[in-house]
Structures are given as C-alpha cells and as structure tokens.
Amino acid sequence: MYTQFFNFKEKPFNLVPDPGFLFLSERHEKALTFLEYGLSEKAGFIMLTGEIGMGKTTLIRYLINQVDEQDTDVAVVFHTNVSGTVLLRRILSEFEIETEPGLDKASLLELLYELFIDRYAKNRKVFLIIDEAQNLSASALEELRMLSNLQTDKDLLVQIIIVGQPGLRDKIGSNSLRQFAQRISASFHLSPMTKDETRAYVRFRLERAGGNPDLFTPDLLEKLFVVSGGIPRTINLLCDAVLVYAFADRVSEITKDHLDQVIEDKGGMGVFTAMDMENDPVSEPEPEPEALPALESRIKEIEGRLTCLTAILDSSLAETESRATFCRDQLVDRLTRLYKEERKKNQSLIFHYSRLKEKYTALLADQNRIENYHTRLDQCGK
Template sequence: MYLNYFGLNDNPFSIAPNPDYLYMSPRHKEALAHLTFGLRESGGFVMLTGEVGTGKTTVSRKLLQQLPENTQVAMILNPTLSALELLATVCDELGLSYQSEKGSLKSFTDLILSKLAANHQAGINTVLMVDEAQHLLPEVLEQLRLLTNLETNREKLLKVVLIGQPELQQLLKRNELRQLAQRITARYHLLPLTSPEVRAYIGHRLSVAGGDISIFSQSTLKAVHQITGGIPRVINLLCDRALTLAFTKQQAVVKKAVFFAAAEQILGDDVVSQRLQGRRRWYLGIAFVVAIVCGFGLGSLYV
C-alpha cells in the first residue's frame, strides 16, 4: 500500500524470515559464528536460544545459506511429535521410503543410520535442524541423541541444530537429558537489540528495500526501542503499521505520534502506557541517584 509513496521496491518490515533482510548485529554475528563453529566440531549438537521474535529463525536461514554444497539438511518445523513420529519425519526429510503401517522405532532408526553411513561414504554431511525445540518431549530428545551415536573416529555422522526459546535451556537441565547436554559443542543465547542497533536495524531494512532511514524522524527512532524492547519481530510489526498510518495521513516522515498510534493498535493502549511509564521511572531513578551523589559531593566540600 505504502511502497510507491515512500519510494520502496519491497516491504522492508515483513515478518517472514528472509535472510536478505538479516541485520547482522554483533550478537547475530556471534550467534552465526557459534553455530558454524559447532557444526564443524566433532560433537553432535549445537543450540541457539532466544526470546520470541529475536531473530533465531532468520539466523538459522542464514546458516543454511552458508553450509557447504555437500550437505543434506533435514528440517523439523513442528517438533510436537512422539519419538516414532519424529523418526518418520526425519525419514521423510532424508527422502527415505518406508511402509508406515510397519514402522517402528527400530525400523526407522535402522533406515536413518544406513542413510547417514551412505552419506558419509559419498562425502555428504548430514544436518538435522529442529525449530521450536523447546516443545520436544524428553524421550524425543533422547531419541535424537541416540541417532548421533553413529560416528567415525573423528566425528559424528549426524549434526543436530536445536533452535528454541529460553525454556529449552531449562529442559536440557533435566537429569535424564544430561548425556545430551554434554554433547552440545556450541550454544548461544540471542538477546534483543540495543537502542543504537535498533536504529541500524531499521536503516538496514529500509536500505535493502530501496529507501533510507530519513523516513523515520529521530524522535521516532528513539521511541521504537522504548516501545519494542529491541525485539526485531515487534519492530517489524510496528514500523509496518506506522508506515501505513503515515501513508493514510499523507505524511512524508513517520513522526513519533504516528508511531505511538501504530503501537497502540498492535500492542494495545495498556501495554504502550506501561512501557512509557517504565521508562519514566527509570529516568527518575537515575535522576535520584545523581542527586544523591551530587549531594554527597557538595556536602564533602564543607567537611
């Protein structure tokens, strides 16, 4: 709706995990480096966690782009499966045929292990990527660990990437999963963007779409971090709505009042008010501490 009005050739704030729009903040670069390093190690698991909307899935898509060509990837996007269903899904992803009515844990496991051995003989790496892994049942995670038992003297024949919310960290602290936790060779927790990174993030996405950051006023850019907490998905939702509102008002620049209106439409009046009050309390707290320090400093002059 607003693309032509703002001179954009694409939607800069789509919530689809498009790697072309991935803003590589220092945290995102470190997350990608950890995953890449982990997949090169001999262990079976690497793990990426983060709050909802911090960009985990987008980082994983970037990782897929950087994998060597001799890599076969199996993707599990819906991990709310039983152990048997998980193995069947892995078989599907690896292109293995089977008779579903005769499927069993042993038959599926044998098929997968044979495929892993065949891939290794052909010089092909095999990677299993599980999104939303915090939903995996403990017995399913244990089944994944058993799949990584096939190994040479130097490396595991299956590498598993677990991507999930912080609850995944708690899940892996369970006593029955301690063997799996010990096989994680790299792990990283993705934090929200800082205020300068939010500005750079918005500028990057607008630049990829053929625009520039001047579409948003300086005061609006500060407000974006204040309201969104630096969560990229929330930034996308609110900035997209703000551009739509600015277009309907025929305003060439997204002003703070328009952004607040967009935030209220998406998040609700109560959430926006709460976050604004939280920031005001933070400023008052800082002012109070500064006043105390200054008071002690002035008082010491008269001692």
Template sequence: MANDYLAFFNLQQDPFRMPPDPFYFYPAERHNEILSSLNFAIEQKEGFFLATGEPGTGKTTILKVFIEHWNDRAEIALIMTPRLNPEEFLAAVLDDLKVPLSGNNKHDMIKEFRSFLLRTTAADRRVILIVDEAQNLPDETLEELRLLSNLETEKEKLIQIVLLGQPEFRERIMHSSLRQLNQRISVRSSLAPLSYQETVDYIQYRLMKSGATAILFDEAAKKSIYAYSGGIPRLINLSASRAMMAAFVDGSRQVRGKHADQAILHLQDAPHPAAKRFSRGAIAAVAAGVMMAGLVGIAGFRLNLSGHPGGAPSSPATAQTASQPAVETASTGSPQTLVIAAGKANLRVEPAMDARIAARADQGERFVITGWKDGDDDHAWYRISHSDGRELWVRADKVIKILDRKHP
C-alpha cells in the same frame, strides 16, 4: 493499493514484512556471533548445538541464513513441528532427508538411516538435523534425539544436531532426567534483543535493502519504536510497519514520533506476548507523546487507534458478556473508514478466526466501517462494506482507522 503505499515512500518492497527473510538479515553483533558459532560447530562436526532466545529475537532468520549457507554442502532435515512421539519424529526426519525405507519397523528405519549417513559422509557432505521450537519436544523424543546422536564412526559424528528454542528449554535440559542429553551439547548460544543503536541501524538497514535513499524515520519515531519493542526484531518490524502506514494515511513522507505513537497505541489494544515484559513507564511515555500530538492536531483528518470506531470503549450500559458480545453499528454521521495495515488481511463472513475467508485485502486498501464487535476469541473485529456489496469482517489489529473520509 499496496503498490501505491510503496511508491509513496519510493520503496521497491515492504521493508518490514513479517515473514523471516534472509535477504533482510541484519548482522547485529550477537546474531553474527551465533551464526559463526553454528557454522563452526558444523565444520568441526560437533554433536549438538543449542541456541535459545525470546520469541521474535531472530532465531528463524538466522536459521534460514544458515540453511542457505549449507544447502549445497549438506543434507538438511528441518523439523518445525516437534510435538511428535519418538516414532513420529524419526519418520519425519527420514522423510525430510528422503531416506528410502525397505521396512516400517524401528529397527529397519535405524538401519537404513545409518547406511544413509555413511554414504553421505563418504561423499564429504554433512547431515544436519535442525529442530525449531525445541522446547515443545516431549522428553521421550528428546531421548530419541540423544540416541540418534550415537550414530557415529570411531573417528567422527555422522550427524550434527541443531536445537533452537526459547529460554525455558535451556532450564529444562538441566533436569536430572535429561542430563545425558545436556552433557552432549558442546556449543551453546543465546540471542539477546538489539540495543538502541542497533535498533536504529536495523530500521535503516531494512529500508535501504528495500530501496530507500533517505532517512524516513525521525529520532522521536525511532525512540518510540525502541521503547515499545525493547529491541526485539519482530516487534520492531510490527511497530515500524504500522508507523509507516500511519504516516502514509497522514500524507507524510517522513515517519514522525506521532505516527509511531499512534501505531503503538493501536498495537497495545492487541499486544504481542513479548511486548508485555516492557515497563509501564515506557508505555506511559509513549501515551504522553500521543496526547501532545493530539493537541497539535493533524491537518485534513484525524486518526483513531482505540478499540472502537467512536474512539472510546463501550459504556457499562452497552457492554456485553464475553459469551454473547453484541455487534455495534457505526453512527449515521460522517462515514468512518479503515486502512489495511498488514501486508495481507483476511476478510471473513463472521467475526471469528474459524469463520470462512470470503476475500483478502492488500495493504493500503480502504473500506467503510459499518459496525464492530468484540469477538469470542479475544480479538476486536470491524464489519466493513466490500466493493462487491457484501458486509465482511476484519480483525482490528490488521487495520488503522480514519474518522472521516479525507485521504491524502
């Protein structure tokens, strides 16, 4: 089904898949500036580089492009889970760099590390330590990081340290207890969301990289996506992907404003943390667009993107407590179906994130809805009928619902 979805739009691959991919790196002005600054800091053997930005603004994608650029000329340690104490952090760094150890105590570890740095520098290779989500580092580990930066010769630094984090990290290191670390950061950059024109170019750029030969999104769709995403690439990808799925279900090879609005209304049922900072006015405008689209109607079928298959939330009489939400059963009328909108969706035996995964579904697969439930984990869930006869559960934010079974 995923191949059918891509073929429908004449695409070779999914243009808005969520994992950061250097292939899709869009060289926006601010992103290019940060990448250039980062490369300059490594070339000049500056001690610390700091880049901050809101979640979803592209830090990880820039990081992957940077690593690709330096991979053949440097030894790189990448720490993605920085909630480590100093000893654990040092061990993780040495392990990532494949530094051989002759002892387990810290003195021996530092000694071996310095020898490794000297050998690598003599071979004209850089040693780069990258810490993603640096705002999660404990204070004592930040101090350990500062001490590692003391490993140097009289002429040059032996290790370059790159810190990526959210904006609060920049404020945190201003505290007096971290002033020595703060003083050592020689290059600082911050990521900002894309402008409206950059958002439009970003959407078209990713489509072209995926094989598109025509403009798939009309102006109304682009405006709705920008109003929802605020120019944050992760939210652009999320809303654009769901809008394309809505157009696919509609049988339309152009993604129109009504498709983007329908997708955004669905995403508002399971909002992304970064989306909360946008104005109520923008969301109200999107909702108004959906109401107009509803008056026009969609030939052949209707899309429903509310929190319940019937299109309206449960009445007070049927509402359940958060601790014991009831399973609602689909009506006995025309069967309601759903389409998997995410690239992959887990189908679980119970409506909970810790429930066993019984199967996986690809983007574009359809299932009949047999019930739904508001889960204990703040997610809404659909019970669906699987092709093997089992009834399984899928999270509501992974799907688009259809009220009848007429398909394009």
C-alpha cells in the same frame, strides 16, 4: 500498498524470516560465528536459544543458504510437538526417505543409520536442524541423542542443531536429560538489540528495501526501542504499522506521533510491546516491610535444604559412577576371558580338523590304490 508511495522495492518490515534482510547485531554475529564454528569443527549438538521474535529462524535460513549443496545434505524440522517415533518419521521425510506405515521405532532408526552411513561413504556431510525444539518431549530428545551415537572412530555421521526458546535450556538442564546436555558442544543465547543496534536495524531494512534510511525521525526511533525492547519481530510489527498509518496520512516524514497512534490502537493489531509488561496490572505485589525478616529467614532455610540436597545428590552420583566403572571393568574382564576360551576352542577345532583331513586324504589314497590293483587284476584275467 505503501511500497510505491515510499519508493520501496519491497516491504522493508516483512514478518517472514528472510535471510536477505538479516541484520547482524553484535549478538547475532556472535551466534552465527558459533554456529559456523560448530559445523566446521564437526561438533556434536549445537544449541541456539532466544526469546520469541529474536531472529533465530532467520539466522538458521541464512546459514542454510551458505551450505554447499554439492557435498552436504540438510534437513530442517519445524513441527516438533510430536512423539519420538513421529519425529523420526519427519526427519526421514525431510531427507526424502519414504517410510511404510506401521514401521516401529527400531526400523526407523535403522533407516536413518543406513542413510547416514551411505552419505559418509560418499564423503557427504549431513546436517539436521530442529527448530522450535522447546516443544520436543523427553522421548523425542532421547531419540535425537541416540542419533548422535552414530559415529566412526574420528567423525560424527550427523551434526544436529537445536533451536528454541529459553524454555529449551531449562528442559535440557533437568536431571533426566543430563546425558543429552553433555552432548552439546556449542551453545549460544540471543539477547535483544541495544538502542544503537535498534536504530541501525531500522535504517538497514529501510535502505535494503530501496527506501530512504532516514524516513523515521530520531524521536520515533528513540521511542521505538523503548516499546519494542530491542526484539526484531516486535520492531517489524510496529514499523510496518507506522508505515501504514503514515501512508494513510499521505506524509513523507514519519514521526513519533505515528508510533504513538499505533501503540494506542495496537489492541486489534497483534502488537505486543515491552511497555505492556511494565503496565501489567496482574504483576506480583511487593511484600510488606514487616514481612521481610520472616521471608529472609524462609529463604535461608530453603537455601540450607538445597545445599544438603545438592551434597546428597553429588554423593549419589559419585557412588553411581564408581559402581558403573566397577561393573564396566568386570564386564571387560569377563568378555576377555570368554574371548580367550573361545580362541582355545577354535584352535583345538582347527587341530582336529587338520588331523581328520590328513586321515581322509590317506584313506582316499588307499582307495585309489585298491581300485588300481583290481583294475590290473581284471586286465590280467582277460
């Protein structure tokens, strides 16, 4: 619609995650470096988090485009609000492995193990990317952890990247997923862009689409940062709407007035801005001054209880780890003893087998001699 009017080759603020329009702000560049490092160093789990619309999926698609398909297999799972068994089916499907209906979890895991071992034998790398991972259930996360157990003495057979909103970090930080958290080798959280980065982002996308990078006036860009909070998707929504309004007015210079009009009319456009949060009438009321001493006392009491609970938890964990170590040593000793006993039995069986074989050979030789003797007797009688 407005692309021809503003001499664009394509829409500059499309909401579809397009790696060709990836703008590497300082935080995005660091995130990409973390991801590339984790993959090159064959780390276990790699986690990327950020608020909605921060460009996580665009980063992942850019990363996938850099992968050499000659020696790498990549699977990306987007729909994650499923059980652990369904997640395994979707992973297999993304790797183009057909599964029969009714297969249980153990059979699905076996198919994945066979796939990873086959790729490793062919000297191929395997990447598994889970997007929207904040929706994963605890059972699904546990299945992913089990997949990471598959490794050789030196290499992991699959590298897993989990991408999600900040809630993912809170979920993995829970005690029930402590083992999972210990598997994460690299983690990065994407934060919003700064004012200068927001301005550079808009200019970059305008120019990348073939248009004039100075199409938006400085005062518009100034307010754009304030209302968008530096979140790429919100910037795209606002800028696309601004271009529509300017096209309707048939003007070649787009000013803050157009952005003001968009913000005023945004109710029916699905545009959410940082200003909405500031103007939220349902915000929590500030406590009255006379209530502050009681509140501070209550906070100190809670902090004291939390300290006690932390100490109790640390003590319990230490005791559990000590018992686990003791049990492990006992198990190793028992297995060593059983192995030695089995080895002795083996040696005894081998010895008896040798003796029996000697006797059998001797009996066979005696039988041959007797048969030869009878043969000669028969010849003499004739």
